[in-house]
Amino acid sequence: MKEFMNEDFLLTTETARRLYHDYAETMPIFDFHNHLSAQEIYEDINFSNITQAWLYGDHYKWRAMRTYGFPEELVTGPKGDSCTPETPGANQPGCNHADAGSMDYRRFSAWAETIENSIGNPLYHWTHLELQRYFGITEPLSSKTCDKLWEACNEKLSRPEFSVRNLLKMQNVKALCTTNDPCEDLEYHRKLREEGFSVRVLPTFRPDKAYLIGKEDYPAYLAALGKAWGYPINSLSDLKEALVSRLDYFIREGGCLLSDHSLEGALFAPSTDEEAQEIFERRMAGAALTANDRRRFQGNILTFLGKQYAARNIAMQLHIGALRSNSSRMLQKLGPDTGFDSVDDFCYAGELSALLDSMDRTDELPKTILYCLNQRDYEMLASMCGNFQSAPHRGKIQFGTAWWFCDNKRGMEAQLDVLANLSLLPVSIGMLTDSRSFLSFPRHEYYRRILCNKIGCWVEDGEYPCHMEFLGKMVQNICYHNALKYLTGADA
DSSP states (O other): OOOTTOTTTTOOSHHHHHHIIIIITTOOEEEOSOOOOHHHHHHTOOOSSHHHHHTTTOHHHHHHHHHTTOOGGGTTOOOOOTTOTTSTTTTSTTOOHHHHTOHHHHHHHHHHHHHHTOTTSHHHHHHHHHHHHHHOOOSOOOTTTHHHHHHHHHHHHTSGGGSHHHHHHHTTEEEEEOOBOTTOOOHHHHHHHHHTOSSEEEOEEOOHHHHOTTSTTHHHHHHHHHHHHTSOOOSHHHHHHHHHHHHHHHHHHHOOOEEEEEEOSOOOOOOOHHHHHHHHHHHHTTOOOOHHHHHHHHHHHHHHHHHHHHHHTOEEEEEEOEEOOOOHHHHHHHOSSSSOOEEOOOOOHHHHHHHHHHHHTTTOOOOEEEEESOGGGHHHHHHHHTTSOOTTOTTSEEEOOOOGGGOSHHHHHHHHHHHHHHSOGGGOOOOOOOOSOTTOTHHHHHHHHHHHHHHHHHHHTTSSOOOHHHHHHHHHIIIIIHHHHHHHSOOO
């Protein structure tokens, strides 16, 4: 029997172990898609306890806790400090958190019981990688170890060396890209840049709300975007000018390298500016729009934006296939992004091809990263990438890493298999966290171990020669160098 999550965790062959320990293990991290707060990084906050670091905002964990039957108050809140002066018994030496009634402790305890029952779920691996890498804890989290690990984690989190900036440095993060609406002023990105913080904290341009014209709050969003731009938005041309102005602002003030778009249920239908303007006018007059109206308007804006990205050497990310906010009751109670999303199953190959072609036909297709949430679409997406590759970029169109419901061991292995089968694995730009947690960066390690094991198995099965120097360089490129080159044009 192998030791639980030892140094050779997930590495089943000697070649895999060599690739990971000699080449991948110490590589820096360029995390080009996450949902971290630039303000929290600038303020260099310390979390009061492990619940704040782990459970605040993490809808992955929330879904698991609901599944195990915990009430919502122990899942999403209310939020509170552990053993505050107001907490009964908190003034006693060695505060007994269970007796004290600490909400954050109770939530941690619920999480400990949940994770104990998460066999086969990537949350189990991520949890224990984080305990090991940040806190030096190798003991599994369970209802029996809950109190001990609560105290051990909280003691370390109280230290200055466990501030969020230092958490990033612990994992050798060199750059990270947050997700930001065009209306945001990027105050904290700018301050971090001016300060010269060693980790590059860059915004990502996320203009979804600008083209989701069917949303109830669309007029209110245009008003907010107009305020950020400095002028009212009364037409399609105004909207496009506003978006370009904000994109240039993101590049100038924040060092933006990427855009990001969530495409759900529909991607593209062609429309001229005149047709899109007519749709815009009807919507602003209060008329109901058809699904095709919405698709045509979105197609017009996406094509326009893509060409703007190409002109500025900005990469475009397309995240495809989330079915969001399925529980209307919980959406009303908690709002979006609280763990009620799932995998969609719509067909979109033709629309995706038409969208990419709408930019490529004039040679204005930007560097593009395609992600899908349904593993059924892996082969379609990977093969689609090959239709639009072009020099001078290696891997101009990327089949993005396993995302969200797919970023587990099986999903990552399947993504690597399909990528290698239908494209070129060595040009891949690798992993990202897509996370709201500052403790999530060991997910890169998880991916790197799976990557090295996949390659190691091919070699030891005689499917590829054991050219260790070449393989090691390839692994290092996938882990870090390819993303750096792809997004910045620079070598390490």
